[in-house]
Amino acid sequence: MRYLLTGAAGFIGSHLGEALLDRGDQVLGLDCFTDFYPRRIKEKNLAGLKGKTGFELLEANLNQVNLREVLGRVDGVFHLSAQAGVRTSWGTDFDHYLEHNIRATQRLLEAMREFSKLRMVFASTSSVYGDTDQYPTPEESLKRPFSPYGATKLAGEGLCYLYYKNYGVHFVTLRFFTVFGARQRPDMAFHKFIRACLLSEPITIYGDGSQLRDYTYVQDIVAGALAVFDRGRTGEAYNLGGGHQTKLMDAIQTIFQLCGKSAELKYEPRVKGDVQETLADTSKARQELGYAPKGSVELGLKEEIAWVQSLLRDN
Numbered sequence: 001m002r003y004l005l006t007g008a009a010g011f012i013g014s015h016l017g018e019a020l021l022d023r024g025d026q027v028l029g030l031d032c033f034t035d036f037y038p039r040r041i042k043e044k045n046l047a048g049l050k051g052k053t054g055f056e057l058l059e060a061n062l063n064q065v066n067l068r069e070v071l072g073r074v075d076g077v078f079h080l081s082a083q084a085g086v087r088t089s090w091g092t093d094f095d096h097y098l099e100h101n102i103r104a105t106q107r108l109l110e111a112m113r114e115f116s117k118l119r120m121v122f123a124s125t126s127s128v129y130g131d132t133d134q135y136p137t138p139e140e141s142l143k144r145p146f147s148p149y150g151a152t153k154l155a156g157e158g159l160c161y162l163y164y165k166n167y168g169v170h171f172v173t174l175r176f177f178t179v180f181g182a183r184q185r186p187d188m189a190f191h192k193f194i195r196a197c198l199l200s201e202p203i204t205i206y207g208d209g210s211q212l213r214d215y216t217y218v219q220d221i222v223a224g225a226l227a228v229f230d231r232g233r234t235g236e237a238y239n240l241g242g243g244h245q246t247k248l249m250d251a252i253q254t255i256f257q258l259c260g261k262s263a264e265l266k267y268e269p270r271v272k273g274d275v276q277e278t279l280a281d282t283s284k285a286r287q288e289l290g291y292a293p294k295g296s297v298e299l300g301l302k303e304e305i306a307w308v309q310s311l312l313r314d315n
């Protein structure tokens with residue numbers, strides 16, 4: 001099989017691309033290298049893909065590329081490209097979220113109308129649940145996004161569904177819960193904490209550190225994405241989480257232990273859009289996809305620390 005992988009140069013996309021190649025599939029990786037974080041990091045993400053048999057990189061923006069031509073060359077689609085990040089989704093930056101999360105997804109779905117045999121996996125997020133009071137959160141829980149980012153990803157899910165119902169475009173949605181491990185985006189908390197700790201700089205905590213997150217090891221996300229393409233029911237959504245909560249402050253202590261040093265903690269008010277708690281109900285993914293998350297916080301953090309160390313060495 002040959003897959004279109006949007007967001008191939010990103011954190012999760014680059015891992016998924018490698019897994020597809022490893023099992024003998026071909027990957028057409030599409031990425032426009034948005035400036036949300038440095039290109040040099042995305043190039044490093046791609047190191048395990050570029051030059052490998054079966055991989056082709058198409059540097060292009062989903063909003064501009066000739067999608068008819070692109071879709072004509074593949075047997076399936078993993079749509080991971082997006083403008084991610086909760087905290088940066090306010091104000092005029094919201095335009096990036098409209099462009100990359102809503103308009104690009106609509107453009108892809110519109111093009112897929114002509115390719116009725118193609119199936120697409122859409123990468124969504126726990127942020128669509130937002131202000132929920134149901135923990136663990138099942139897929140059918142009320143969707144009340146708490147951030148503009150979450151609202152644009154929920155709009156993406158809505159677009160997938162209406163193109164499926166009106167035009168038979170086949171899709172499955174995955175809702176990822178805070179993903180971590182090697183290549184985690186530099187705007188994400190663990191990456192920032194590890195970097196600060198290694199550089200002996202202060203760590204900034206927004207709120208009191210009591211936030212609870214369901215952290216998901218990136219290789220578990222990859223396993224879930226491969227499984228959902230083959231076994232997921234069209235039109236359905238599946239949560240992919242680690243399945244248990246970790247307090248932010250406990251994660252920081254683990255980072256200190258693994259780095260062999262600590263750092264000064266600075267406290268700032270909670271950031272708008274951040275929820276206090278997330279926890280995935282993964283029973284649907286476990287039952288229907290055979291999803292069985294294996295990565296512990298320690299394992300993923302060890303790999304992420306090695307990654308951040310290598311980024312610092314490159315500098």
Ligand SMILES: NC(=O)c1ccc[n+]([C@@H]2O[C@H](COP(=O)([O-])OP(=O)(O)OC[C@H]3O[C@@H](n4cnc5c(N)ncnc54)[C@H](O)[C@@H]3O)[C@@H](O)[C@H]2O)c1
Pocket residue numbers: 006007008009010011012013030031032033034036042060061062063079080081082083084099100104123124125126153175176177178179180185
């Ligand atoms: N990382 C997480 O914890 C997390 C959690 C929930 C959901 N998600 C979702 O998973 C997906 C991947 O996230 P990530 O953390 O790997 O992000 P990332 O920013 O590392 O990767 C996204 C990639 O998409 C590319 N891109 C953006 N807009 C594009 C466009 N219009 N055309 C072509 N390429 C474009 C970017 O250049 C980037 O390389 C996103 O859809 C995100 O919303 C991530």
